[in-house]
Amino acid sequence: MGHHAETKCLDCGYTFWESYGGGFTFHLLRCDQCGDSKQIAFDELGELHLQYLKGLDGCYCVATLEYDEYVRKHAPVTSITEEEYHRGISDFAGPCECGGRYTVDGLPRCPKCKSTRLEEGMVGPMYD
Ligand SMILES: [Zn+2]
Ligand SMILES: [Zn+2]
Structure with a gap:
């Protein structure tokens, strides 16, 4: 799902x-000030991720279909909205x-001048 790209x-x-982009098993977060990125695995989120899955209508993605289905039916958690989930992930990641x-x-953001005006160029190897 995610990929690397030469960026100008x-x-x-x-x-x-x-x-760019998260994978099947993790989220790619970015600092809203400096653009630094941080990966958070779904596993690390624990119950928060389960609560999110519980609130979904469909599955998160085909790769985890059976697991998502199982969680929705059996996990003893209350569901949360996507907004609550995203806020929870930010809290979990902590401050930059x-x-x-x-x-x-x-x-x-550009590592040098922090600009968000970037152009994605040549695409590198895909990951996860
Ligand atoms: Zn930062
Ligand atoms: Zn720049």
Whole structure:
């Protein structure tokens, strides 16, 4: 699902490799201030992830279909909305060193000038 891509900053021209998207088993969070990324595995989230699965109408993705189905039917947890889930993930991730907050929909930023005006170029190897 996720991939790496050669990314160019449209403001300062700096080129770097950036990873995009989460995988089947983890979320890719980004700091809303500096754009630093952090991976959080579903396993680490424990009950929070189960609560989210419980609240879903369909399955999260085909790769975990049977597991999701099992959770929905049998896990002794109360369901939460996607919004609550995303907030919970941010809380779990804790604050960034820069004082910012990691969020699931945070934007990647240029490591040099912190611009969010980036251009995705050549795509590298896929991961998970
Ligand atoms: Zn830049
Ligand atoms: Zn930060």
